[in-house]
Amino acid sequence: xxxxxxxxDAWSEGPYVRRASDGSCDLRVSVRKAGIPHAACVIxxxxxxxxxSSHRSGIAQRLLPYLGEDVALVVAEVRKGMPVTSxxxxxxxxxxxxxxxxxxxxxxxxxxxxxxxxxxxxxxxxASLGVDPACLLTVGYSAxxxxxxxxxxxxxxxxxxxxxxDGAWVEDEGDASVRGVGSLxxxxxxxxxxxxxxxxxxxxxxxxxxxxxxxxxxxxxxxEAGVAWLLRNGATxxxxxxxxxxxxxxxxPAETTEEVVAVYKDLxxxxxxxxxxxxxxxxxxxxxxxxxxxxxxxxxxxxxLQP
Numbered sequence: 001x002x003x004x005x006x007x008x009d010a011w012s013e014g015p016y017v018r019r020a021s022d023g024s025c026d027l028r029v030s031v032r033k034a035g036i037p038h039a040a041c042v043i044x045x046x047x048x049x050x051x052x053s054s055h056r057s058g059i060a061q062r063l064l065p066y067l068g069e070d071v072a073l074v075v076a077e078v079r080k081g082m083p084v085t086s087x088x089x090x091x092x093x094x095x096x097x098x099x100x101x102x103x104x105x106x107x108x109x110x111x112x113x114x115x116x117x118x119x120x121x122x123x124x125x126x127a128s129l130g131v132d133p134a135c136l137l138t139v140g141y142s143a144x145x146x147x148x149x150x151x152x153x154x155x156x157x158x159x160x161x162x163x164x165x166d167g168a169w170v171e172d173e174g175d176a177s178v179r180g181v182g183s184l185x186x187x188x189x190x191x192x193x194x195x196x197x198x199x200x201x202x203x204x205x206x207x208x209x210x211x212x213x214x215x216x217x218x219x220x221x222x223x224e225a226g227v228a229w230l231l232r233n234g235a236t237x238x239x240x241x242x243x244x245x246x247x248x249x250x251x252x253p254a255e256t257t258e259e260v261v262a263v264y265k266d267l268x269x270x271x272x273x274x275x276x277x278x279x280x281x282x283x284x285x286x287x288x289x290x291x292x293x294x295x296x297x298x299x300x301x302x303x304x305l306q307p
Contacts, residue, residue, distance in 0.1 A: 011073075017121040018114075019162040019169050027114055028077045029121070033130050035069035040135040040303040042067060043118050043178075044075040047142030047185075050111065050215035059141050059286040066296050071303070072131050074122055078114040078147065079106040081215030108216050108225050111147035113158035115140075116176040119151075124165045124172060135303055137180040139295070141286060142251070143212075145186025149227050149260075152181035153235040180240040180302040182295060185249060185285050187212070189229075189256035191222035196253050208251070228259045231267060238268035240305070242298045244275050244291055251282040273298060 011032045016025030034040075044060055064073055081104065115138055126133040140148035155176040163172050187193055190212055197209040216222045223229060241264060245257045261274045280288055 017164045018117045027117055030075045032073040034072040037130050038132045039070055039072045039130055041072040041074060041122055041131040043138045045078055045115055045140035045144035045147050047144050050081045050143045050212055062286050063292055066292050067299055072129060076114060076118040079110040080104045108221055112151040115148050115151035116155055116158050117161040119176040119178060120161055120172050120174055121163045136178045138178050139182035141184045143187055145183040146188060148181050149183040149186055152178055152239050153237055155237055177237050178239055182242040184244040185246050185252060185282050187252055188260045189226040192253050192256050228263050231263045238271055240302050241272045246280040246282055246285040247276055247278045249282045
């Protein structure tokens with residue numbers, strides 16, 4: 001999944017950028033600065049059933065290089081639910097992709113809160129990163145697509161963060177909104193996803209459901225984590241949104257994505273783009289050249305718009 005490690009040669013391992021209430025540091029980033037000053041910035045959150053991800057994954061490598069040298073990139077290693085090895089031994093080796101900074105045992109909305117903290121960190125450190133703080137976008141895949149979309153429509157509902165700014169820890173309650181959000185193969189309704197998986201006789205799907213469920217307190221929280229539910233009941237922002245859907249996605253029921261698309265169009269006409277990629281699955285969408293080119297074109301259009 002990592003692909004060619006040379007892709008990461010231009011990246012720097014950022015510090016832990018947020019400090020938790022117990023004094024531990026629990027959010028880490030990697031950064032690739034742009035080749036121009038005052039650049040737009042894309043913040044990436046990876047996939048992983050809410051329980052595994054790597055800020056240096058193959059998915060990131062397939063998509064991010066094509067955004068160009070004039071876009072700064074920040075990739076966040078978000079908090080996780082249960083360790084996959086405890087429930088899903090068949091994909092346990094994927095844990096090797098996780099940083100030593102990966103922390104487990106967290107509950108929703110930890111990953112959306114991490115996206116908010118990453119946005120605040122970029123805004124507070126915009127000068128040193130060479131970034132335009134008014135031109136930030138978030139992009140995520142699968143569970144990461146859920147986290148960035150959930151955050152984008154309610155960016156400031158997670159309390160203050162203690163973040164690293166100019167060598168010091170600073171409590172920050174600043175605006176964490178973004179200009180645009182790219183949500184790729186996103187698990188937009190975790191409850192329906194798990195219900196559909198458990199209705200099968202497939203052992204692996206049952207285990208995937210178990211891993212997903214561990215990130216949520218109960219079914220009520222899973223229901224309220226649905227993006228369509230949030231749009232109707234607590235959304236405060238409606239940034240430009242790009243939603244990519246795989247045609248043959250057994251991990252994301254098609255009707256859940258279509259519901260989000262319909263609700264967003266109703267609440268924020270003209271602010272969303274939805275693309276269905278024929279012949280793709282949840283696992284193969286990230287390798288689609290069509291997705292790569294379409295996502296890059298959307299990012300460039302969104303950057304070019306005046307705030």
